[in-house]
Amino acid sequence: MSGFAGKILHVDLSARRFERIPTMRYREYGGGYGMGTALFWDLCRDKTIRDGRRPENVCCVMASPFSGTNVPSAGGRCEVSGVGVGFYPISWFTRSNFGGHFAAMLKQAGWDGIVLTGRAASPVWLDIRNDRVALREAAWLWGRDAWDTQQRIQERVAAEEEATDGWRAVPEGQRVGLTTQPPAVLAIGPAGENRVADACLVHGAGNAAGQGGFGAVWGAKNLKAVSVVGTGAVPVADPAALLQARFVAKERYAADAEDPDLHAWGNLDRAPEPVVFVKHPTDERRTSACHGCINGCKARYAVGYGNEVTCNTSAWYVPFAARHAGGDKDKVAEIVLRAGDWLNRYGVNSYGLSRALHWLESLHRRGLMGRDGPIRSDLPWEDLGSLPFARELIEALATRRDIGADLADGWVPAALGWGRREDWEKGLLPFPYWGVPEHGYDSRAELEWGYATIVTERDINDHGVNFIFWDLNMALAYGREPRIDAATLARRVAEKTTGDPAGLDYGDANMYSEAVARLVRWMVHYNRFWKNSALLCDFRWPNLYSSRTPDLRGATASPDAGEQVFWNAVAGEGITFEQGLERGRKILNLQNAIWTLQGRHRDLARFARYVYETPFDRFRFPFYHWPTRDEDGAWAYRSVMGRRLSEDGVERWKTRYYRLEGWDPETGWPTRPTLEALGLGHVADELEAAGRLGAAAG
Amino acid sequence: MRTLAAPEPELAKRLLLGVRYEDRLRAGLLVPPRGVVETPVASLPELCSLLEPDARCLPAVHFDTLVEWIGGVLGDTELAGRIREAVREGCYVDGCRAAHALISERLAQARSCAGAV
Numbered sequence: 001m002s003g004f005a006g007k008i009l010h011v012d013l014s015a016r017r018f019e020r021i022p023t024m025r026y027r028e029y030g031g032g033y034g035m036g037t038a039l040f041w042d043l044c045r046d047k048t049i050r051d052g053r054r055p056e057n058v059c060c061v062m063a064s065p066f067s068g069t070n071v072p073s074a075g076g077r078c079e080v081s082g083v084g085v086g087f088y089p090i091s092w093f094t095r096s097n098f099g100g101h102f103a104a105m106l107k108q109a110g111w112d113g114i115v116l117t118g119r120a121a122s123p124v125w126l127d128i129r130n131d132r133v134a135l136r137e138a139a140w141l142w143g144r145d146a147w148d149t150q151q152r153i154q155e156r157v158a159a160e161e162e163a164t165d166g167w168r169a170v171p172e173g174q175r176v177g178l179t180t181q182p183p184a185v186l187a188i189g190p191a192g193e194n195r196v197a198d199a200c201l202v203h204g205a206g207n208a209a210g211q212g213g214f215g216a217v218w219g220a221k222n223l224k225a226v227s228v229v230g231t232g233a234v235p236v237a238d239p240a241a242l243l244q245a246r247f248v249a250k251e252r253y254a255a256d257a258e259d260p261d262l263h264a265w266g267n268l269d270r271a272p273e274p275v276v277f278v279k280h281p282t283d284e285r286r287t288s289a290c291h292g293c294i295n296g297c298k299a300r301y302a303v304g305y306g307n308e309v310t311c312n313t314s315a316w317y318v319p320f321a322a323r324h325a326g327g328d329k330d331k332v333a334e335i336v337l338r339a340g341d342w343l344n345r346y347g348v349n350s351y352g353l354s355r356a357l358h359w360l361e362s363l364h365r366r367g368l369m370g371r372d373g374p375i376r377s378d379l380p381w382e383d384l385g386s387l388p389f390a391r392e393l394i395e396a397l398a399t400r401r402d403i404g405a406d407l408a409d410g411w412v413p414a415a416l417g418w419g420r421r422e423d424w425e426k427g428l429l430p431f432p433y434w435g436v437p438e439h440g441y442d443s444r445a446e447l448e449w450g451y452a453t454i455v456t457e458r459d460i461n462d463h464g465v466n467f468i469f470w471d472l473n474m475a476l477a478y479g480r481e482p483r484i485d486a487a488t489l490a491r492r493v494a495e496k497t498t499g500d501p502a503g504l505d506y507g508d509a510n511m512y513s514e515a516v517a518r519l520v521r522w523m524v525h526y527n528r529f530w531k532n533s534a535l536l537c538d539f540r541w542p543n544l545y546s547s548r549t550p551d552l553r554g555a556t557a558s559p560d561a562g563e564q565v566f567w568n569a570v571a572g573e574g575i576t577f578e579q580g581l582e583r584g585r586k587i588l589n590l591q592n593a594i595w596t597l598q599g600r601h602r603d604l605a606r607f608a609r610y611v612y613e614t615p616f617d618r619f620r621f622p623f624y625h626w627p628t629r630d631e632d633g634a635w636a637y638r639s640v641m642g643r644r645l646s647e648d649g650v651e652r653w654k655t656r657y658y659r660l661e662g663w664d665p666e667t668g669w670p671t672r673p674t675l676e677a678l679g680l681g682h683v684a685d686e687l688e689a690a691g692r693l694g695a696a697a698g
Numbered sequence: 699m700r701t702l703a704a705p706e707p708e709l710a711k712r713l714l715l716g717v718r719y720e721d722r723l724r725a726g727l728l729v730p731p732r733g734v735v736e737t738p739v740a741s742l743p744e745l746c747s748l749l750e751p752d753a754r755c756l757p758a759v760h761f762d763t764l765v766e767w768i769g770g771v772l773g774d775t776e777l778a779g780r781i782r783e784a785v786r787e788g789c790y791v792d793g794c795r796a797a798h799a800l801i802s803e804r805l806a807q808a809r810s811c812a813g814a815v
């Protein structure tokens with residue numbers, strides 16, 4: 001069974017028992033979210049739970065066949081799944097993902113994933129050394145931050161292993177394996193211990209599973225950390241084919257590290273550059289990457305702070321620090337990066353903060369929050385923007401102190417509890433779907449992002465189609481000719497996706513069309529399998545088009561470096577790209593069955609009011625162009641700003657989408673014919689028994 | 699390039715100290731692939747920092763709104779007029795660079811004026 005380690009570790013925390021689950025049983029789900037979903041279905045005794053902190057929750061931490069290999073931008077991603085925390089109106093069964101080298105180490109230790117059930121009676125950490133597994137008492141770690149926890153566990157494991165000349169001996173079956181590596185540790189900080197909705201799982205300096213509240217899930221399970229050290233290797237079915245495909249990906253599609261094309265179109269050919277929003281604090285830095293990535297996106301600095309403070313963690317505090325520092329970019333960088341460190345240490349997700357901190361400030365400025373306001377807060381709001389304020393705020397959120405007490409169950413629930421529904425409905429608190437923050441792409445302009453989110457369960461965070469926004473609008477900003485014209489781009493994307501270029505027409509007349517529904521459907525099936533289960537990194541895959549190739553075609557589905565080429569080389573299967581998508585469809589159907597049991601109905605799949613009532617204005621960035629067609633069908637890049645979504649249009653679009661999926665358009669629930677055709681007849685039985693099986697089309 | 703006339707001390711002070719919370723300029727920062735981060739601006743130093751050329755991210759600001767805010771809210775009609783002229787030609791990034799050059803010049807003037815008072 002190539003690619004897989006062959007077994008999954010089931011840890012029953014209540015009974016302090018371990019079980020080995022043969023991976024073979026779940027092989028078709030690929031790994032990651034797919035396997036996590038199937039394991040949840042089989043092991044969760046109550047699928048109606050709506051809060052991930054319940055002991056019935058089943059939390060999976062899953063690798064994939066790619067983990068620990070050199071499949072480009074895939075070997076180091078790791079997927080976490082289970083019922084989440086802090087959503088609105090229901091915390092759905094959901095997922096999150098983090099990078100680094102945890103998943104690779106897990107595979108090297110001989111495991112494809114970990115399933116956590118029940119709740120430990122007292123704090124524990126899970127110690128995995130190859131196939132030796134122990135639950136160990138964690139009172140000495142409880143209260144420590146995520147960095148300190150990792151370091152202390154690494155020190156303890158090192159102290160307990162024999163070492164010679166830097167090589168440590170780790171039992172490996174009847175033999176002894178040798179490694180120079182410390183264990184990879186995934187830990188919660190105080191936020192997780194206090195079971196707050198924004199709590200993350202943290203690995204290394206800044207690899208975090210942030211969305212979904214999985215830190216709170218672990219805290220509720222009394223699980224402080226998982227440590228794993230492995231001395232094995234990942235069995236690859238056809239190493240020569242894997243190397244060949246990697247060379248092709250690097251030579252043909254990826255950026256040339258020596259001479260990167262900074263204006264290239266596509267995502268595999270991005271220059272390896274840290275995704276950091278502030279000035280680097282020093283030139284003494286290096287790019288860091290997850291295991292096996294061909295173009296890393298994180299940075300480590302010689303100054304001793306800000307390591308791997310990446311993407312949103314380097315963004316959320318910028319506006320406030322900029323004001324506080326009077327625009328001094330060096331000071332701003334230091335405040336922001338150090339604040340990012342505190343987030344990582346306390347284990348707090350930055351996404352909610354990045355959207356909600358403006359709102360909190362406005363509550364304070366309006367006299368609604370503060371020492372004398374109706375919402376009591378003793379935080380020094382006049383110091384907002386300073387590093388001490390950031391730390392105090394993060395600490396309050398992580399420990400349920402001050403406003404942290406109300407925010408522990410999620411941002412939208414807190415807003416409603418404070419009587420501020422209006423702020424949410426008007427978009428002052430821009431949480432457009434499921435009570436989670438807008439990512440940076442507005443659903444009124446960027447259709448696939450919003451639609452894919454409301455037909456699934458969380459901020460979709462899928463940049464596959466979204467890279468068009470960047471490539472095109474950056475070209476416009478720099479006054480450059482688009483590298484690919486609109487008609488060609490639509491054709492290239494169609495070839496890789498639905499076959500219909502009309503799906504990429506984001507013009508007003510096509511916003512609610514079946515073509516757009518087909519594109520979103522493709523994207524969701526793709527991400528369910530290739531991205532969230534096989535664990536290709538979202539920053540680099542799918543590669544739908546590429547200005548680096550003469551025919552402008554990207555690597556996705558290609559015969560030389562497509563997803564299926566890597567899969568077959570590693571896992572020894574012979575699947576097509578489309579069969580991977582079909583697996584994604586099966587995973588999505590199983591997930592929809594879980595959401596349905598949790599209480600999902602199509603009436604809940606709605607955007608916040610402002611998305612329907614307020615036009616998307618252009619105060620922030622003057623461009624928001626997408627490919628569109630005019631009345632004569634001619635393609636051009638045009639602005640999609642200044643519009644809103646109509647309720648009626650979105651409802652029509654949902655009906656189209658549900659029909660395409662073979663779901664009941666009245667309810668959005670899965671139907672028996674669809675489930676049975678996917679080999680999920682037992683799922684249909686369970687839905688029927690619960691009175692929640694969708695009506696099949698007559 | 700024509701230089702800006704030196705600002706009156708009162709204007710210099712206003713430019714440096716900034717405006718009330720509710721009068722801030724709505725603006726943002728844009729970094730691929732994270733998206734746009736809302737970054738409201740209250741003062742000239744903040745604006746100067748937002749518009750400073752940076753290979754990794756772009757300011758997100760609408761020039762009409764910028765000009766109106768500088769002229770109307772900050773009360774610097776000369777700077778607003780010069781920026782309106784400067785951003786007329788070229789692409790968006792050229793416009794940001796041109797606006798940044800003028801704002802830097804004004805900031806230096808305001809700082810020296812404030813220092814002299």
Ligand code: SF4
Nearest residue numbers: 289290293296297537
């Ligand atoms: S692009 Fe970044 S997040 Fe993705 S695999 Fe590479 S280093 Fe990890």
